[in-house]
Amino acid sequence: MKSLVQTSDFDQMFTMLTSDLPKSKQFLLKMELKRLAQPCDYFIDLRGHVDGDVKPFPFQGKTHYMDEQAIKIFEQGIKQYGTFTLGLYEEVMNTDNNYRVMHRKETEQRIRKALNASESELEPEQQAEPTNQHQARFFQFASYINRIEERMNYSITVEVMLDDGKKYSAQTTDISVQGCKLKLAKAIDVELNSNLGIFFRELEQEYTLDRQTPIRYKVLEVSPLDSKYQQLRLKRLDGTSEQDIEFSNFLDKFIRGNKRRYKLNLDNTLDAVVIKGYEQFFVPRMSALAVFVSVHEGKSNPQCVLTTENSRPSFHYFQDELQRSVLPQVLNAKRLKQLLQQPSTQRSSQLFCFTHASKGKLYFYSATAQELAEQPELSALFLGFGASKKSWKVFQLSLQPTSLKFSQLQFQIPGTTAKEQTKGSPHLLDGYLKNLRFIVSMADISSEQSNSWYQQIRFDKAQLSQLNRFAHAKLAKLPFCEAIPVKYVNLRFEARYLYKTTVELFDSAQQALPQSFSRDFSPNGMQIESMLPLHINKGDIVRLNLPDLQKISNKYTLSHLPYEVMAVSKSGTIMNLKALSTDEGHAGKQFFQLLIQNNRSKLTVAEEPVKHPGLAPALRNMYVKALDSFPFYIHRKGIRYDLKAVAAGSQLNSLHLLLQQLNADKEHLIIEPLIKHNAVSLHFANQLKNMKRQDPPTTYELYIQLSDNWQQQPEQGFRCNYDYEFSTEPEKQAFFQQAIASGSLVLAYKIWLSRTGRPDSDYISQELDYISQYAIHKAKMIEEELWSVVGVGELIDITDEVLLRFAIPPEQRAEQHQMRQHRITG
Incomplete structure (x- = not known):
């Protein structure tokens, strides 16, 4: 009846079609039809509101913005109504791909499921389903796989000859001049690192190649494909004969001539560009201060610091009245040795600091958790008095080894050389970097809430002179430690x-x-x-x-x-x-x-001067390789905010290890426990909406309680709470006390959440250009994925500091440490 509202016989048709309805319903229905038929002069703008490509759509002197689905509905509605009406406007604004409609349907579906089935009625597999719904892509920084040559997806039947002379039929999946992958029957026994020969019968017949002997390969990897087949990754053995050289030249020309027809294997390039893209989001927003320690002739010294907008205040904190860095005194050889004596997976500690100004000079006092434990009679004095100072800070220290070889983590596009892709000579930096052996990450984990706990510690003021043993002497000359700012892209929101x-x-x-x-x-x-x-x-x-x-x-x-x-x-x-x-x-x-x-x-x-060309990228490469925090990324699609990606350096964080125990998928992590209570979709999302890229990060604390059976029943045994879920500080303390008393393992993490800027397209432009030549749709998908990142977070383990802060007795802290070693870090 919508198309009949404006016609003269509408009343007659309406009465005939609705004769079986009560008068009240007839009246409401007629009013609604007339409302929908009212002329409409609204603008339609679906940009950011639908899952589709929106484009301009001119109509009667106005330009609307709609996607293909909305345009189709709009054109059909014009034919039906005869003009642009309110009903048509509502239809266009409520298409199936509208984010608001999609969200409403998802909510209704969840409510319907909750009403129609109780938890006890579900099968065990169905009960476990929600835990597996929320997964984040997991990748490791700096894990680029370089290929010196292009590899083409090409499937042909070949004949494989093993060392015992037996021959079998196999299928290639990709091929390059120096290698290939084969699909072979699983029943055939092929040993790793063994040699085999391949006859390319189809190529020989089609291109009249005259080969009497097979091409020799070495088996680098054997992996199962399915119940019937296995996959072999092969590397060609050096062949110096004239026939081998001739076949190499043939393969090279064959791949160059057919790579657009059969498509290149871009897996390693796709992985590299995604990893590099996420790296360039994280490093400029990292909150920990990365201190690079050199070792020369048996002496250690903090040589330089990689700073970001978030970590620069920490660097300034350790500068005296002459703007000299006191980090060489704070990170002295004794403290570095303490960290090195710990197991390689746990080289961490807490550093407690405060300053005292007197007669125009600034005096620094600091102590590590180990030093205070060795002098328990001074622990309360240092913590209680230090926390009363405005300059009181608590830092989480973490030490990781590094090396000059990590400074040039350069991804190499197949068919090129690293020299073609590197601007300038990295060898000029070798003299500066060759003695760097360790990176000390210093994260400022202090806050007003945590400081209030230390301020409650009672101490004897008469013993304040005893704190002089924690003071750093005023030296006429300090080893120079310079700040090197991260250089990725001009992060200013406007040019100067x-x-x-x-x-x-x-x-x-x-x-x-x-x-x-x-x-x-x-x-x-x-x-x-x-x-x-x-x-x-x-x-x-x-x-x-x-x-x-x-x-x-x-x-x-x-x-x-x-x-x-x-x-x-x-x-x-x-x-x-x-x-x-x-x-x-x-x-x-x-x-x-x-x-x-x-x-x-x-x-x-205005361009900012660079003191050491190439130094900042080199230090950045070394840091992402040694990283031991837990970076995560929040993407936005329409009105939805989701935690979709998680990263790691070479050293996995305790939370990485914990989440890995929930599933066996190496490419994803189940993050269900972290996003309970709508932490991402509501709390983090609302915070990011109110932040700008240049704003300092917002901090949170995450508390986790693990019972003995948490792996069998993660819903009940894996309990997560954010600090904002507690109304008072004593409630947090009670949470830890009760959890420890019940025999549970407790963990605490500090989170820094920052708003991201635009992606640094120049940093990944070469890789994207290469991918675009052969798979432009994949390049666009990567760009869309990176442009959807709106927030980056960094999470570090602060369990030891929180247990100390909440006055958990030393024997219980030691018990928790052993339990954590047994259940998580090993």
């Missing part, structure tokens, strides 16, 4: 342009400051330099005039512009300013936007 112009500066009291000049500008800020030191601090509000720029603008008033001081140089002559938002709009911001828009080709982009 070099430009020098006069700036008249006024402080908050409207007092004129020494005349300054701009060094660079962007719409939202600028950097200025003064001839004399400016007595301005970070956070101050200043106002400035731009007299020279005012001469070229009559549209904007470039005087008394409010800016916030974001940073001041040590000399006090250089300041970074950020435009303050006003109700009327910031005239300076509007002016610079227009200036950049009209003069972009004439302006010079």
Whole structure:
């Protein structure tokens, strides 16, 4: 009846078709039909609301944005209604691929299942199903598999001859000049590392190859395919005969001529580009300070630090009044030896620190958990007094070995050489990197909540002089430890342009400051330099005039512009300013936007100088290889937020080992326990929505309780709670006390959640270009996957610190440590 509403015989047809309905229902139905037939002038914009490619769709002078499914419904509705009506609008906004509709249907389905079946009515396999639903892709950083040559997917029948002279028929799955993969009957016994020969009968017949002897191969891997077949990975043995060389030349030409027809095997390139893509999200947002320790002539020394926006405050914390790093004193040889004496999988500790300012000098005090355990009479004194200081910090230390060979983790595109892909010579850095032996990761795990527990510790003030044994002496000369910032992509949300112009500066009291000049500008800020030191601090509000720029603008008033001081140089002559938002709009911001828009080709982009070309990427390679934290990634698709990827370095975190025990799939981890109580879809998602890329990370703590039967009954035996689920701090302590009293193993983790910026496309451009030549759809899928990442998290084990913080007795802490060794880390 929708198409009849506007016709003259609608009432007659309606009465005839609804004669069996009550009058009340007839009335409601007619009103609804007339409502749906009302003309509509709404714009339709489905961008970000549907699972489909949205494109412009002009209609009667307006441009709507719809995908193919919506366009089909819209065109059918126009034929049915005769015009754009409210009913048609509602149909288009409620298509099956609309995220809102999909979410509602999923919710209704879950409710329906809950109402129709109780848990006791389900079969055991069905009860285990929810645990297996939430899996995250698992991959290891820096695990690139290089191929020196291209491998083509090519299936032909070959004849395999074993060492005993017996011959069998087999099928190739891919082939390269120096290797191939075969599908062979499982019943045939083939030993690893044995040699065999292959006759390529089909190639010989088709291309008239005259071979009397087989091509010799070595068996590198034997793996089952299914119940009937096994797969052999073979490497060709060196052949120096004229026939072998001739066959190599034939294969090379054959693959080059047919690789677009049969398609190349891109598995290793696809894996590498995904791993590199996720690496470039994590490293610029890592929260732990990576300290690189060199060993030369038997002496250790922190040589440099890899810093990010998140970890830079930790580096500044360990600088004295002369801006010298005291890390060589804090990470001294004795403490490094303590860490090295622990098992290779557990080289970690806690570092407790505070500072004391006196007569213009800054004194540092620090102690490790092991040092306090060796001097229990001073433990309460150090922790209680130190926590009363504003400078109190707790760091989680972790030590991992490293080597120069890890500095050049370069993925090699098949058919090229590493030299073709590497900019500059990595050998120039060898002198700087050759003595690096260890990486100490220092994660700041302190918080107001945790500090409050240490502040409750009672101590004898009369013994404060005893703390001098934890003080670091003031040295006239300290070994130099420099900060190397991560260099991936320009992470600023807008470009800065070099430009020098006069700036008249006024402080908050409207007092004129020494005349300054701009060094660079962007719409939202600028950097200025003064001839004399400016007595301005970070956070101050200043106002400035731009007299020279005012001469070229009559549209904007470039005087008394409010800016916030974001940073001041040590000399006090250089300041970074950020435009303050006003109700009327910031005239300076509007002016610079227009200036950049009209003069972009004439302006010079400000590039940050690089002190050691290639050093930051080399240190980054070494760090991701030694990483022992638990990176994870949150993707957004429409309105849904999901934890879809988890990463690891060469050293697995205790949580990796724990989750691996829930399933045997090496490529995925079951993350069901971590996302209980809608942690990702609600709490993390709401946090990320309110964050910007440049915001500091939000921190959480995750507490896990494992009972003896947690592997058999993970739903009951694997209990996870986030810190925000507890209303008070004593409730957290009670959780640990009760869990330990029941004989359960307890674990605690610190989480840093950061908003990501755009992917660094340049970092993976070569790999994507290569993939696009042969499988452009796969390259697009990878780009879509990486562009959907909106959040990156880092998780580290802080169990020992939490047990100490909540005053768990030493004997119970030792018991928990042994239990953790037995159940998880081994």
